[in-house]
Amino acid sequence: MLHIVEPGLKTTIQDTGRFGYYHMGVPPSGAADKYSFLLGNTLLGNPAHYAGLEMMISGPVIQFQKKTVIVLTGAPAEAALNGEEMPLWQPTAVSPGDVLTVGKIREGVFTYLLVSGGLATPETLGSRSACFASEFPGVLGRMLLKGDQLPLNEPLPGVLRQVGKCLPEEALPVFSRELDLHLVLGISTSRISDEGLTGLLNKEWTVHAQSNRVAYRLHGGRVRYTEEAAPFGSGNSPSNIVDIPYPIGGVIVPNEEELIILLNDGTGGGGFVTTGTVISPDLSILAQAKPQSTVRFHAVTVEQAFRLRREKEQLIEAVKSMVQQA
Numbered sequence: 001m002l003h004i005v006e007p008g009l010k011t012t013i014q015d016t017g018r019f020g021y022y023h024m025g026v027p028p029s030g031a032a033d034k035y036s037f038l039l040g041n042t043l044l045g046n047p048a049h050y051a052g053l054e055m056m057i058s059g060p061v062i063q064f065q066k067k068t069v070i071v072l073t074g075a076p077a078e079a080a081l082n083g084e085e086m087p088l089w090q091p092t093a094v095s096p097g098d099v100l101t102v103g104k105i106r107e108g109v110f111t112y113l114l115v116s117g118g119l120a121t122p123e124t125l126g127s128r129s130a131c132f133a134s135e136f137p138g139v140l141g142r143m144l145l146k147g148d149q150l151p152l153n154e155p156l157p158g159v160l161r162q163v164g165k166c167l168p169e170e171a172l173p174v175f176s177r178e179l180d181l182h183l184v185l186g187i188s189t190s191r192i193s194d195e196g197l198t199g200l201l202n203k204e205w206t207v208h209a210q211s212n213r214v215a216y217r218l219h220g221g222r223v224r225y226t227e228e229a230a231p232f233g234s235g236n237s238p239s240n241i242v243d244i245p246y247p248i249g250g251v252i253v254p255n256e257e258e259l260i261i262l263l264n265d266g267t268g269g270g271g272f273v274t275t276g277t278v279i280s281p282d283l284s285i286l287a288q289a290k291p292q293s294t295v296r297f298h299a300v301t302v303e304q305a306f307r308l309r310r311e312k313e314q315l316i317e318a319v320k321s322m323v324q325q326a
Contacts, residue, residue: 001065002053002115002150008060008102011144013119014112015051017264018127027265028248029129032213032287033074033110034280035312036173040073040114042319043091043167045156050118051128053144055111059102060144062113064094068155069116069163075108075175075288089172091162107175108288117153131265133214162323171315177293179285182300182308183251185276188241192253192275196224200275201297205259209291214266215252216286218259218295225256225273243271249278263287279305281312 004011014037017030031037031054041050053060059077064070072079072088079086080101086092088111094100105111121128121139130140139148185197192200203221210217225238239254246252246269252260253273261278263286278286279300289295300308 001152002119003063003065004060004144004146004148004150005063005099006061007144007146007148008055009058010056011060012054012130013051013121013139013144013150014054014129015127016049017129018125021125022268023245025268026125026134027131027268029127029131029134029213029264031110031112031129032264033108033112033173033284035284035316036074036110037112037114038316039089039167039171039319040071040112041118042316042323043071043073043089043165044069044114044116044162045159045323046114046116046118050114050153051121052112052114052119055102055105055113056109058104059111061102062100064098064100065096066152067093067095068152069093069159070100071114072102072111073114074111075105077105077111078103079111089167091159091165093160093163107290109290110288115152116155116159120151120153133265165322167319168322171319173284173288175288177290179289179293179295181282181286181295181297182279182305183276183297184279184302184305185299187244187247187250187274187276189275191226191228191238191241191273193224193226196222196226196256197275199223200259201299205295205297207289207291207293207295211289211291212265213263213287215263216261216289218261219257220294221257221259223253223256223259223275225253239273240271241273243269244274245269246274247277249280249283251275251278261286279308281309
């Protein structure tokens with residue numbers, strides 16, 4: 001059992017997400033920085049989908065009521081176990097009565113707590129991920145609160161062998177205020193002028209404070225629309241198109257001076273010009289961007305996007321091999 005002594009600013013239960021319900025208005029949710037989350041489960045020998053805690057900006061105080069092994073991953077944070085500094089990216093054994101304190105998250109937004117065997121909290125639509133917009137019952141419809149008790153599964157056999165192991169340097173993510181994101185152009189790019197595409201790709205964009213798990217807002221560049229009438233049935237604004245389903249990572253242009261990039265809790269569709277999609281590995285990078293971070297976009301083909309995704313998968317597979325050989 002995990003006893004939430006103090007909940008932190010915004011701590012939620014997340015896993016790899018729920019799928020097959022987006023067309024019904026239920027977003028996939030899941031860990032915002034999926035790469036860090038997956039690495040945490042991999043370090044513990046957990047299956048990828050096992051649920052953990054996602055902590056935002058400032059973390060919780062948690063008392064453990066069961067002997068197990070844990071790991072903290074994601075953005076660098078001030079963390080202490082029983083008052084002594086606890087490293088991230090390194091599995092650590094805990095005993096009943098031990099207290100973990102996660103303070104300020106420094107370079108980034110989200111830090112993750114993964115536990116051997118995962119959380120045993122209830123599932124909704126095949127996932128343990130919280131989603132506020134879907135108004136799920138219990139802890140999956142809200143942030144964690146002081147006094148919450150979260151059940152744990154039994155730790156996996158042999159997990160104590162992982163205690164103290166470190167993540168290979170090449171697998172560690174980098175948390176920066178200057179981001180390079182890869183973008184596959186398409187969807188309704190025809191509604192953007194050549195000058196607009198130049199503005200999208202050649203200008204530096206800034207992450208706005210009004211960014212969250214639903215979407216990130218970017219300002220600072222300019223994307224001009226084509227000088228043509230909006231399609232029949234879409235309205236009168238040049239930003240309008242006939243409604244389409246939005247993909248996670250979709251780059252929406254609601255006006256010529258703003259971009260909206262949908263993340264895991266994003267809406268499933270709408271009628272704004274959408275220039276393309278940020279590739280899935282880069283969404284973990286974007287989700288960790290603090291306000292005022294700068295972003296540059298780089299257009300890639302679908303084949304290049306698959307190659308970049310495969311490179312991330314290979315890093316996770318390398319960590320998995322290291323764990324299995326221990």
